[in-house]
Amino acid sequence: MLAANNRLTSRDQFARVTRSSIRSTTPTLVGYLAIEPTLSSPKIGFVVSRVVGGSVTRHRVQRQLRHASRDAMHILPQSSMVVVRATKKETDAHGEIPKLFSALSKKVGR
RNA sequence: AGAGUCGCCCGGAUCACCGCGUUAUCAGUGGAUUUAUUUCGACUGGUACCGAGGAAAGUCCGGACUCCAAUGGGCAAAGUUGUGGGUAAUUCCCACCCGGAGUAAUCCGCGGGAUUAGUGCAACAGAAAGCAGACCGCCAAUAGCAAUAUUGGUAAGGGUGAAACGGUGGUGUAAGAGACCACCAGUGCGCGAAGCAAUUCGUGUAGCUAUGUAAACCCAACUUGGAGCAAGACCAUGCAGGUAGCGUUUGAGUGUGCCCACACGAGUUACCGGGUAGGUUGCUCGAAUCUGUAAGUGAUUACAGAUCUAGAUGGAUGGUGAUCUCGCUAGCAAUAGCAAGACAGAAUCCGGCUUAUAGGGCGACUCUUCUU
Numbered sequence: 001m002l003a004a005n006n007r008l009t010s011r012d013q014f015a016r017v018t019r020s021s022i023r024s025t026t027p028t029l030v031g032y033l034a035i036e037p038t039l040s041s042p043k044i045g046f047v048v049s050r051v052v053g054g055s056v057t058r059h060r061v062q063r064q065l066r067h068a069s070r071d072a073m074h075i076l077p078q079s080s081m082v083v084v085r086a087t088k089k090e091t092d093a094h095g096e097i098p099k100l101f102s103a104l105s106k107k108v109g110r
Numbered sequence: 111a112g113a114g115u116c117g118c119c120c121g122g123a124u125c126a127c128c129g130c131g132u133u134a135u136c137a138g139u140g141g142a143u144u145u146a147u148u149u150c151g152a153c154u155g156g157u158a159c160c161g162a163g164g165a166a167a168g169u170c171c172g173g174a175c176u177c178c179a180a181u182g183g184g185c186a187a188a189g190u191u192g193u194g195g196g197u198a199a200u201u202c203c204c205a206c207c208c209g210g211a212g213u214a215a216u217c218c219g220c221g222g223g224a225u226u227a228g229u230g231c232a233a234c235a236g237a238a239a240g241c242a243g244a245c246c247g248c249c250a251a252u253a254g255c256a257a258u259a260u261u262g263g264u265a266a267g268g269g270u271g272a273a274a275c276g277g278u279g280g281u282g283u284a285a286g287a288g289a290c291c292a293c294c295a296g297u298g299c300g301c302g303a304a305g306c307a308a309u310u311c312g313u314g315u316a317g318c319u320a321u322g323u324a325a326a327c328c329c330a331a332c333u334u335g336g337a338g339c340a341a342g343a344c345c346a347u348g349c350a351g352g353u354a355g356c357g358u359u360u361g362a363g364u365g366u367g368c369c370c371a372c373a374c375g376a377g378u379u380a381c382c383g384g385g386u387a388g389g390u391u392g393c394u395c396g397a398a399u400c401u402g403u404a405a406g407u408g409a410u411u412a413c414a415g416a417u418c419u420a421g422a423u424g425g426a427u428g429g430u431g432a433u434c435u436c437g438c439u440a441g442c443a444a445u446a447g448c449a450a451g452a453c454a455g456a457a458u459c460c461g462g463c464u465u466a467u468a469g470g471g472c473g474a475c476u477c478u479u480c481u482u
Contacts, residue, residue, distance in 0.1 A: 002130080005153095009424060010388095045424065055167090056454055060428095067429045070129075094430090 002066050006073065008045030008081060017045070017083045024103040026096040028088040033104045039079040044069050047085040061086055061093070068097035075101040077108055 008014055020034040036043075046065055048058045065084060075098060076082065082104065084097075 004130085007424075011424080014424075047424090054454080057449095059455065060449070063428055067129075070429090 002044060002070055006041060006043055006070075008043050008083065013043070013081060014045055014047075014083060017081050018047075022104060022107050024100055024107065026100050028086065028092070029096055029100055030085040030087060031100045031104050032083045032085075033076075033108065034081045035077070035079055035108065036081050037079050039081070041078060042073055042076045043081045044073070045081075045083045047083060049086075052086050052088065064093035065097065068093040069101075072098040072101050075105055077105060080104075080108070 008017070017032045017034045020032050022033040024031045044066075046062050048062050048065075050058075052058050052061055065086065069084070071094075082101075084100070
């Protein structure tokens with residue numbers, strides 16, 4: 001689980017991140033990243049739509065993503081805001097999240 | 111032993127590491143405030159307690175709660191519909207009545223009125239489907255050698271249909287017919303008995319005797335103010351007005367749709383344009399849960415004792431691993447796979463209903479067969 005400080009909590013922040021040009025994809029996930037210089041630790045948000053499944057399935061997927069993100073958060077730059085969008089029902093969260101985050105970090109570095 | 115009916119309950123357990131949310135408490139950091147380490151809120155870390163369901167679901171009923179300045183009468187509209195009871199209340203629940211299904215336990219019923227209002231509809235088939243009539247028949251008269259034809263009588267028999275003008279037997283007759291008689295069935299009316307009542311039983315009487323449809327209009331009785339926690343309250347932030355209509359005691363508008371009365375009453379409605387869309391509260395102790403006793407056929411009620419049991423807001427209630435005991439799928443098996451595996455995730459809160467549900471447990475009852 002993510003600490004409250006590491007979550008995206010408003011509509012504005014989500015909108016800004018998803019408009020960002022820094023993007024990456026894995027078979028079941030899409031990641032967006034935006035740099036916010038004032039932050040001291042990353043903020044992460046999730047978008048899990050109806051495509052993924054019913055209410056129970058969506059919650060389940062979102063929790064697995066959050067736990068995986070916590071373990072992989074050290075990969076990200078400190079001042080980044082990230083949105084992860086799930087696109088399919090079957091998700092290997094613990095395998096794909098680290099790959100996604102490192103891919104995003106590389107793009108920032110360029 | 112087999113087949114079946116009904117009701118109730120459960121919806122994995124234990125452990126390890128890591129993590130999230132509310133509350134309480136301790137420590138620290140920096141801030142505002144004060145005579146005062148006095149008060150307030152913020153952040154970080156530690157500890158403790160608690161942290162999804164039987165349906166949290168559908169949002170179909172009923173309430174609590176909140177606001178609308180929650181007035182009276184009439185009309186309209188909507189809803190309900192056997193009787194009695196239960197409840198805060200109900201389109202819910204219980205008991206009973208009536209009708210239907212089943213050998214039975216039991217189940218099903220959108221169950222007021224079609225004979226004290228009226229209108230309408232009934233496909234196809236059939237002669238005929240509310241009122242008037244007869245296709246094949248049967249009988250009589252007339253005509254004819256005869257086959258048959260015409261006129262009249264008749265509704266027992268045949269055939270159609272979901273439904274056909276009570277049924278059986280007799281008397282009667284040209285042939286027949288409730289035309290008449292006996293028994294039977296139904297309906298209406300009267301009387302008596304049982305029941306709070308729906309209704310039931312008995313008895314007398316009238317020759318009174320086709321049906322369905324009110325999930326057709328309609329009629330009767332009863333009920334009903336509106337909007338909803340995005341209700342509502344407070345704080346913070348921010349802006350810019352313009353045009354047109356109707357009005358200011360000759361009264362716009364509000365008080366649910368229309369009308370009348372009454373009350374309030376100076377703005378209000380539409381369009382164009384602009385601003386904010388952040389926080390606190392409501393927010394969980396309640397028609398509460400569990401246990402026991404008593405009353406009642408039962409729904410339920412009364413009393414006593416014990417308990418405190420989610421409160422999130424981009425939205426916590428979890429992730430990973432192990433063991434036990436289950437389940438499903440595959441396989442001869444060892445075993446392997448599967449979100450522990452079904453349905454499914456609180457959002458103001460309760461009471462119901464409906465729908466979904468892997469697998470399992472308990473109890474009561476009915477029928478059949480066998481044994482003693």
